[in-house]
Amino acid sequence: MxxxxxxxxxxxxxxxxxxxxxxxxxxxxxxxxxxxxxxxxxxxxxxxxxxxxxxxxxxxxxxxxxxxxxxxxxxxxxxxxxxxxxxxxxxxxxxxxxxxxxxxxxxxxxxxxxxxxxxxxxxxxxxxxxxxxxxxGRSLLRAISQLxxxxxxxxxxxxxxxxxxxxxxxxxxxxxxxxxxxxxxxxxxxPAGERSRSTVRDSWTGLRHLFTHPRLRPLILLTWVTPAFSSVPDGLAVAYSAQTGAAPAAAGALFTGYAAGTVLGELVVARFTPSTRRRLVVPLLLATQVPAIAFLATPSVPVAAVLLAVAGSGFAFNQAIDPMILDAADPAYRGRLFTVQTSGLMAIQGVSIALAGVVGTLIRPSLTIALGGVLGTAVVLGIARQALTTVRPHPVPTVL
CATH class of the missing domain: 1.20.1250.20 (MFS general substrate transporter like domains)
Structure with missing residues (x-):
């Protein structure tokens, strides 16, 4: 605090x-x-x-x-x-x-x-x-959003x-x-940055900068792919509640658990030093994905809500990734970078929720969520390995 x-x-x-x-x-x-x-x-x-x-x-x-x-x-x-x-x-x-x-x-x-x-x-x-x-500051925005x-x-x-x-x-x-x-x-x-005559041309220039930059690309992908997989339970919350025999309204507990866990994670990790946040990146990433695997056992709605709260808490990994992105980005491209990051994050979650709904109609919702957890763990760890090995080491000041 x-x-x-x-x-x-x-x-x-x-x-x-x-x-x-x-x-x-x-x-x-x-x-x-x-x-x-x-x-x-x-x-x-x-x-x-x-x-x-x-x-x-x-x-x-x-x-x-x-x-x-x-x-x-x-x-x-x-x-x-x-x-x-x-x-x-x-x-x-x-x-x-x-x-x-x-x-x-x-x-x-x-x-x-x-x-x-x-x-x-x-x-x-x-x-x-x-x-x-x-x-x-970014953590506080996320906490406010979830509240x-x-x-x-x-x-x-x-x-x-x-x-x-x-x-x-x-x-x-x-x-x-x-x-x-x-x-x-x-x-x-x-102040504003430099600009050409074309907004669209400048936007495309920013996209090229982002997707061709060897340090930025895996960092941004990590902030997209992690929530893409962990949003699968959101898309199937109502169907999963029905599978457990609970009323559809019980799905609200799953949404609440996830949001509450996200707020708690942001509050706790904000108290750590930057170096500690860096060391916690991989454990926090695992926390966003691994709890979904437990849905293989079809836990009750209260237990599922706790699992999703753990998953939500892992999103505090962004507190370590944000300064890496800021360090790698040219200041002239920051506005475009964060706009693309936000738009990609929302778009990929929308696609993920839609796909989860499709798969959830073919196999049990619990199995769909668990498969999302397995795939998410593998993909996120692969991208994290690339993202963290391309980050340039530099002294990090301590937040008191």
């Missing part, structure tokens, strides 16, 4: 984290509201489920074509504009009688904007934080029942505007 207090004590950064919590809480609640709204209009489970798909898939588009926006303009301006555009998109959803296709299209637009926002925010953290506190996931889905369903979906969407508009004000009025200025 002391490291978190040091991060929050830096002028302007408290506003960044409060804005993140406010806007994300509103976004998650709005996703719940939109899912319910579309289901009420159409009665179609498929169209309602597309809300989740439309929340994941556009990240790839934003990361590929528009990642350079995070480098071409001052970070504060990018963050404020992204918040305002997102508020406009959600606000348009409030138009009475808007077709379902238009609602999903507006949601897709917010998904394109989201990775640009995340990339600019990470680049601004790299600019404003001392190098030894950068992984702690808002825990509260947002629960509060979203209750709020829709209490006030209705349109009012909840209106609240989401307000959260984006509050976030824009917090960032625009209370955060320090960070």
């Amino acid at each position: 002391r490291s978190y207090r040091r991060v929050l004590g830096i002028p302007g950064l408290r506003n960044v984290f409060v804005a993140h919590a406010v806007s994300m809480l509103g976004t998650i609640a709005a996703q719940v509201a939109l899912s319910i709204l579309i289901f009420e209009r159409t009665g179609s489970p498929l169209l309602s489920a597309l809300v989740l798909a439309c929340s994941f898939l556009p990240y790839a588009l934003g990361g590929i074509l528009l990642s350079s926006v995070a480098d071409r303009f001052p970070a504060r301006r990018v963050l404020v504009v992204c918040d305002v555009l997102s508020a406009v998109c959600i606000g348009l959803m409030l138009i009475p009688g808007l077709p379902v296709g238009a609602l999903l299209g507006l949601l897709l637009a917010t998904g394109v904007i989201a990775p640009i926002f995340a990339g600019a925010r990470a680049a601004s953290l790299a600019h404003l934080l001392p190098v030894e506190l950068f992984p702690v 808002t996931v825990l509260t947002g889905f629960a509060l979203g369903a209750a709020a829709v029942a209490a006030v209705g979906a349109p009012w909840l969407l209106a609240v989401d508009v307000l959260t984006f505007l509050v976030s824009a004000l917090l960032i625009g009025l209370g955060t320090p200025y960070s």
Whole structure:
């Protein structure tokens, strides 16, 4: 917690984290509201489920074509504009009688904007934080994200029942505007990088830099592939609960266990020194994958929730990987790098969840989860070996 207090004590950064919590809480609640709204209009489970798909898939588009926006303009301006555009998109959803296709299209637009926002925010953290506190700042963002996931889905369903979906969407508009004000009025200025005339060309240049860089490529792949395999239980949570004989609603315990474990892992590992985090990379990576193998025994839902909490705690490995990425990256490419990292992370999790659903219809959910754990362990360790052997050793300052 002391490291978190040091991060929050830096002028302007408290506003960044409060804005993140406010806007994300509103976004998650709005996703719940939109899912319910579309289901009420159409009665179609498929169209309602597309809300989740439309929340994941556009990240790839934003990361590929528009990642350079995070480098071409001052970070504060990018963050404020992204918040305002997102508020406009959600606000348009409030138009009475808007077709379902238009609602999903507006949601897709917010998904394109989201990775640009995340990339600019990470680049601004790299600019404003001392190098030894950068992984702690990113850790705090992840912890806030998981806490808002825990509260947002629960509060979203209750709020829709209490006030209705349109009012909840209106609240989401307000959260984006509050976030824009917090960032625009209370955060320090960070300069823009060099730019050419073409945003898309600059974005492609950033992608080439990322995927041809011998040190960056395996590090980024590690941050993508690890959650790709460990998200398999998320995609099969409801089916697995049914397999154990529990009610489908019991799947909520699995989601809660995973998120709670992630928050706990971030809080604990943030207290360690950078050198200790480096030594824990492989054990933490194993923690993200190995618990899934135990699903071969079809544990009860409470035991499964504990296993997923252990898996979630392993994601604190990012606290060691983030400074390696920062050290390897050219500062001129940081915005693009973090935008691509975020977009790839979301896209690959969406694909993984979809594939898990397909495989889970062919074989038992428990077996699918266990196979994901076996494959994930092998693949993640292989990439980790390459990533960690290509990292240049250098002195690491101690965080007190």
